[in-house]
Amino acid sequence: MIPDHTQPRLADGVRLEIDGTTGKGVLLFPEGIIELNETAQEIVTRCDGRPLSEIVLGLAREYDADLEMLAADVRETLADLQRRKLVKLA
C-alpha cells in the first residue's frame, strides 16, 4: 500500500492541462494524451509535492466524503498513474 507520507508528483515531461474543447483535465506527455475523470483530475491537481495524507484530507474537506473510502480511491488512482509512468511517488 502506498504510505501516507508519500509525496506524489507528475513524472518528468508530463503536464496537466484543461482541454479547451471538453473542459476536462488531460495529462499530456510525449506522444500521448490521457483524459482524466473528475476525481483523477482533483487528485492530480494536488500532486505538487504535498504528502498523500494531505491530499486525502483536502479532498475530504472539499467533498465532504468518507475518509477511508476516499483514501482508497486516491491510492488506486495514484497506483494506476504510476504504472503508466505519469506520476512518480517518492
Added chain:
Amino acid sequence: MNAPRPYALLAEITYRCPLHCPYCSNPTRMRNNGELTTGEWGRVIREAAGLGVLQIGFSGGEPLARRDLAELIHGAREARLYTNLITSGVGLDANRARELRDAGLDSVQLSFQSDHVDLADEIAGANAHQRKLDAAANIRAAGIPLSLNFVIHRRNIDRLPQIIELTETLGAVRVELANVQFYGWAFLNRAALLPTREQVARAREVANAAKTRLTGKIDIFYVLPDYYETRPKPCLNGWGQRYLTVNPLGDVLPCPTASSAIPNLRFENVRERPLDWIWRESESFNRFRGTEWMPEPCRSCPQKEIDFGGCRCQAALLTGNAANTDPVCTLSPNRAQVDAVLRDLDQSSGHTREWTPRVNPRKAAIRPNA
C-alpha cells in the same frame, strides 16, 4: 461531413537539414515558395489550438536550422500546447538546449542512424553520430526528458541489441525502433532498405525480450515493416481524424507524406485559407474521412473501423489509386504487388544494394539528372 477535433499538429518548419539519410521524409522533388515566417507560424499555432489541438511536434528537415525555434516553442506554450522537438540533434549544443528549455520545450525526440559511429555516419551521409551523442547529454543536462528514435532497415536491423544498449546508456525514457516505411526517399531506396524475413523475425524477438527486461525503465515501441504484415496499419487513426501536418511552405496535409504520394489531390495552404476551414471543409481532408469513400473489400469488412483500410499513401504509391485498399492487406486484390517485392528480396537473399542519399535541392537543381 462532421469533422472531429484534431489532437496533434506536426509542424514541419523547414526542409533544411545537414544530413542525407536515404529514408528522408523530405519531398523527393521540391517547390520553393519560401518558408512560413515566424509570424505565420504563430498564427497557425494559435489556430490549431483553437481547433482543439493539444500537442505540437516541431520537425523538418532539421528544425534546429531555424533560429526562431525558441520563439515558436514559446508561442506554442502560450497557446497551452505540449511541445515536442523531433530532431537529429546536429546543432543542439548546451546553450541551445537551455534556450529551448527556457522557452518551454516539454520533450525531445532525438533520432539516431545506428549505435556505431561508422555505420551511423555512413547512413546519415555526414559526420553526425558524435554530435548526436553530445546532443543527448545536453538535452539531459538541461533537464528535458529524452526519447530516441531509430529508423530500422536492412543495414542496421541486426544491431538491435547494441541499439537498445545505447538507449540505456543515454538515459532515454522512451525509444522508437521503427522499421522504415516506404514513402518518398525510402520508396526510391526500397530495394536497399527492406530487411529480410529472417532479419525481421530475429529483430522481433530481440525487441520483445528487451521490452520485458526494461519494463518500468524504458518504454520500447517496436514498429514492424508493414510489408511483412497481413493487415495494414491503422494509418493516422483514420484520415483527417486526429492529426494534421503543416509543411514548411504552409500546405496543410492529413499526413506528412500525402503531398508527394498523392499528387492528384489538391492541398490547401495556410497563406490562403484559415486552418479551421481547411480542417473542416476542404476537399483534401474530407476525401478519405470516415468510411463512405471505401471500395470493396473494405466497404463490407468488419475491420474497417479498426484499420480504416490502411494507408492512403501506400495505396497510391503501389496501386496508383489512393482510394484502393492498402495493398498490404491480404484481402486486397493488389496484395500481389507487395508479395512480388518480398519475393525479389528472398531471391537476392538480401544482398547489400546501393542507395541514393537525399540530395539538397540546390545541388539537385545544378545536376537535374543526378
